[in-house]
Amino acid sequence: MVTIADVARHAGVAASTVSYVLSGKRSISPDTRDRVKESVRVLGYRPNASARALASQRSNVLALVIPLRTDMHVPVMMQFATAVVTTARRFDHDVLLLTADEGREGIERVAQTSLVDAMVVMDVELHDERIPVLRELSMPSVLIGHPADTAGLTCVDLDFFAAGERCVDHLADLGHRCIALLGTPSTVYERQTAFAQWTLDGFSSAAERRGIVGVETPCEHTFDAVLSTVEQLLRDHPGITGLVVQNEPIIGPLLDVLRQLGRRVPEDMSLMAICTDDFAEGQVPQLSSVALPADAIGLQAVEMLISKLEGGQVPAMTLLPAQLTARASTCPPPTRG
Amino acid sequence: MVTIADVARHAGVAASTVSYVLSGKRSISPDTRDRVKESVRVLGYRPNASARALASQRSNVLALVIPLRTDMHVPVMMQFATAVVTTARRFDHDVLLLTADEGREGIERVAQTSLVDAMVVMDVELHDERIPVLRELSMPSVLIGHPADTAGLTCVDLDFFAAGERCVDHLADLGHRCIALLGTPSTVYERQTAFAQWTLDGFSSAAERRGIVGVETPCEHTFDAVLSTVEQLLRDHPGITGLVVQNEPIIGPLLDVLRQLGRRVPEDMSLMAICTDDFAEGQVPQLSSVALPADAIGLQAVEMLISKLEGGQVPAMTLLPAQLTARASTCPPPTRG
DNA sequence: TACCATGGTCGAAGCGCTTCGATCTTGTTC
DNA sequence: GAACAAGATCGAAGCGCTTCGACCATGGTA
Numbered sequence: 001m002v003t004i005a006d007v008a009r010h011a012g013v014a015a016s017t018v019s020y021v022l023s024g025k026r027s028i029s030p031d032t033r034d035r036v037k038e039s040v041r042v043l044g045y046r047p048n049a050s051a052r053a054l055a056s057q058r059s060n061v062l063a064l065v066i067p068l069r070t071d072m073h074v075p076v077m078m079q080f081a082t083a084v085v086t087t088a089r090r091f092d093h094d095v096l097l098l099t100a101d102e103g104r105e106g107i108e109r110v111a112q113t114s115l116v117d118a119m120v121v122m123d124v125e126l127h128d129e130r131i132p133v134l135r136e137l138s139m140p141s142v143l144i145g146h147p148a149d150t151a152g153l154t155c156v157d158l159d160f161f162a163a164g165e166r167c168v169d170h171l172a173d174l175g176h177r178c179i180a181l182l183g184t185p186s187t188v189y190e191r192q193t194a195f196a197q198w199t200l201d202g203f204s205s206a207a208e209r210r211g212i213v214g215v216e217t218p219c220e221h222t223f224d225a226v227l228s229t230v231e232q233l234l235r236d237h238p239g240i241t242g243l244v245v246q247n248e249p250i251i252g253p254l255l256d257v258l259r260q261l262g263r264r265v266p267e268d269m270s271l272m273a274i275c276t277d278d279f280a281e282g283q284v285p286q287l288s289s290v291a292l293p294a295d296a297i298g299l300q301a302v303e304m305l306i307s308k309l310e311g312g313q314v315p316a317m318t319l320l321p322a323q324l325t326a327r328a329s330t331c332p333p334p335t336r337g
Numbered sequence: 338m339v340t341i342a343d344v345a346r347h348a349g350v351a352a353s354t355v356s357y358v359l360s361g362k363r364s365i366s367p368d369t370r371d372r373v374k375e376s377v378r379v380l381g382y383r384p385n386a387s388a389r390a391l392a393s394q395r396s397n398v399l400a401l402v403i404p405l406r407t408d409m410h411v412p413v414m415m416q417f418a419t420a421v422v423t424t425a426r427r428f429d430h431d432v433l434l435l436t437a438d439e440g441r442e443g444i445e446r447v448a449q450t451s452l453v454d455a456m457v458v459m460d461v462e463l464h465d466e467r468i469p470v471l472r473e474l475s476m477p478s479v480l481i482g483h484p485a486d487t488a489g490l491t492c493v494d495l496d497f498f499a500a501g502e503r504c505v506d507h508l509a510d511l512g513h514r515c516i517a518l519l520g521t522p523s524t525v526y527e528r529q530t531a532f533a534q535w536t537l538d539g540f541s542s543a544a545e546r547r548g549i550v551g552v553e554t555p556c557e558h559t560f561d562a563v564l565s566t567v568e569q570l571l572r573d574h575p576g577i578t579g580l581v582v583q584n585e586p587i588i589g590p591l592l593d594v595l596r597q598l599g600r601r602v603p604e605d606m607s608l609m610a611i612c613t614d615d616f617a618e619g620q621v622p623q624l625s626s627v628a629l630p631a632d633a634i635g636l637q638a639v640e641m642l643i644s645k646l647e648g649g650q651v652p653a654m655t656l657l658p659a660q661l662t663a664r665a666s667t668c669p670p671p672t673r674g
Numbered sequence: 675t676a677c678c679a680t681g682g683t684c685g686a687a688g689c690g691c692t693t694c695g696a697t698c699t700t701g702t703t704c
Numbered sequence: 705g706a707a708c709a710a711g712a713t714c715g716a717a718g719c720g721c722t723t724c725g726a727c728c729a730t731g732g733t734a
Contacts, residue, residue, distance in 0.1 A: 044449075046449040047450060048391070049396070049450040049451055050387045050391040050396060050451060051387075051391050053387035053390075054391050059386070061433070061452075074412040077415070078411045078415060082436065085434055085435075085436050086436065094434075094447070095433065096398070096431055096433055097401065097422055097431075097432045102426070109383070113383045113384060114386055115386040115431065224621070252589050256596075284560045284561070
């Protein structure tokens with residue numbers, strides 16, 4: 001292993017000079033700078049991460065606390081994770097993976113041992129047990145999602161409330177008078193997962209504002225569950241002509257169910273989704289949707305974290321706007337026969 | 338921040354004694370041990386990770402190199418990742434997330450800066466450019482998957498060759514004489530992704546051994562692609578009565594396609610999958626499958642890595658057996674009318 | 675009784691880097 | 705031409721831990 005002392009010797013300068021060349025924190029004559037850089041290249045020098053972290057009090061590692069629950073949609077999680085890692089690398093940081101089931105203890109551990117400099121926390125609940133920990137930690141953190149009380153926190157999220165509203169508005173604009181929100185599994189609501197709640201609230205609020213009937217029901221991910229949920233829904237509210245879905249995993253089964261029930265999309269039943277554009281465009285028919293910009297959210301979260309690390313001020317709450325794209329899964333409701 | 342010196346002072350001992358109490362590397366009198374532990378508890382001491390790593394030459398961090406390609410099945414990747422993280426924690430290690438698109442450079446970086454002690458590499462290709470790097474690195478690594486030449490490496494994988502064979506055998510045992518392997522997207526083959534190749538080889542080999550017709554075709558993930566692939570297949574080989582699928586994402590579309598073509602599963606068409614048991618059981622009908630034991634593979638990989646770190650000898654190649662479970666998607670072929 | 679293991683503890687020397695203050699050149703300014 | 709500012713470089717002091725060798729009591733042995 002080649003150390004900074006080796007480089008210094010090779011270039012005929014002091015170790016501190018090498019350090020300053022590498023960090024740029026003091027001015028160095030072009031002459032010396034070139035000589036040092038050449039030595040670094042020739043020797044293949046790489047600064048030791050631990051030594052650097054110990055001396056500078058910065059590990060250049062971010063923690064990513066990621067949920068590994070089966071009721072969350074994995075590909076979307078993965079998109080968040082990818083965006084976080086990619087952006088972190090742009091700022092010369094690495095990412096330590098922390099599973100949510102380590103909970104408070106995991107967060108405290110990596111923070112108190114100075115393993116990481118800051119953390120991104122995903123899958124936040126309205127009243128999340130980890131939030132008091134984050135508040136006390138005196139280590140910068142950014143939440144993806146937003147809890148009920150955001151005081152003292154930094155949150156980045158899609159504006160799910162507006163997303164819920166947009167879906168209703170689009171259907172109402174098309175002339176639908178009775179629509180339903182096919183929600184997440186009930187366990188997700190019971191945990192008071194933030195995004196699910198906000199969507200629900202936006203949906204209800206917009207339905208009331210538009211004076212139309214908006215029915216809400218949780219829904220599990222399996223084909224059978226979707227089938228029975230939809231059947232129940234149509235039995236209770238035969239006039240439903242539009243559905244809103246806020247999580248990707250049930251969309252596949254839902255399309256199958258509607259086909260099986262003989263309801264064409266969109267002629268007999270309009271369908272709005274809140275999902276990634278990729279996903280919406282991959283379905284048959286292509287889905288009218290409010291985009292879930294996972295990349296943008298992950299990127300934003302890391303940029304804010306870096307900014308906080310550098311002492312910058314960032315807004316407590318950043319809501320990305322809900323953007324609706326009308327595709328092939330929505331149209332005016334069938335005229336009553 | 339409370340340091341080991343603070344603890345030492347509080348307990349009235351030398352810092353080295355505290356260290357030995359914590360590591361157990363030298364015997365300490367019960368009396369002192371208790372006093373030190375009490376001080377640790379009272380002061381809430383946590384050893385600084387960087388300092389520890391610098392002094393001991395061990396960061397207690399593993400790198401996980403994970404593919405983030407869109408043609409790989411994400412939930413399965415995630416299961417591997419979860420298993421790796423969970424197992425790593427059992428051995429008191431953390432996991433650094435490295436995306437495969439950082440490639441050789443990423444691996445070299447984390448290795449040469451001593452950011453990590455060892456690494457798990459996923460999504461290995463038959464002739465992977467990262468393998469020479471791993472060989473030279475003098476840092477322990479374990480591959481999930483296996484390349485063509487495993488010399489000097491440690492690999493853990495499902496025995497995909499046997500998995501391909503088992504699928505054929507099961508269908509042949511039921512009386513099928515003409516079957517097809519609906520493969521991965523062609524990009525996966527072009528990359529020579531190992532698992533896809535091995536499955537293919539096992540499939541062909543068993544078909545020949547059993548004296549039945551075994552057709553192979555790549556297949557993209559979209560509904561349209563599956564539809565046209567299956568139509569083409571049935572046009573070229575009308576006698577096909579059994580399908581084998583080796584990647585989860587096309588199973589949903591495939592079931593839809595078969596329904597749309599009026600082929601019942603399993604009465605008109607038997608279907609074998611290589612996928613996780615969870616997934617197989619969640620489909621309608623439940624799928625006969627060879628299990629893809631993601632948890633077991635991830636666990637095995639980390640255990641071997643830890644063993645290597647401790648100087649242990651581990652087998653170069655660990656193939657987990659292919660276990661077939663017959664469920665509702667296979668039955669004898671329809672009798673020719 | 676003198677001697678030597680043995681267990682228990684300490685002090686000091688690093689691990690490889692960053693950073694602070696000091697020193698030594700230069701070039702400017704009056 | 706003396707005084708001074710600014711630029712370039714160095715040396716040393718840490719960062720918080722592990723680990724090595726040394727030391728000091730013991731108690732058992734001859």
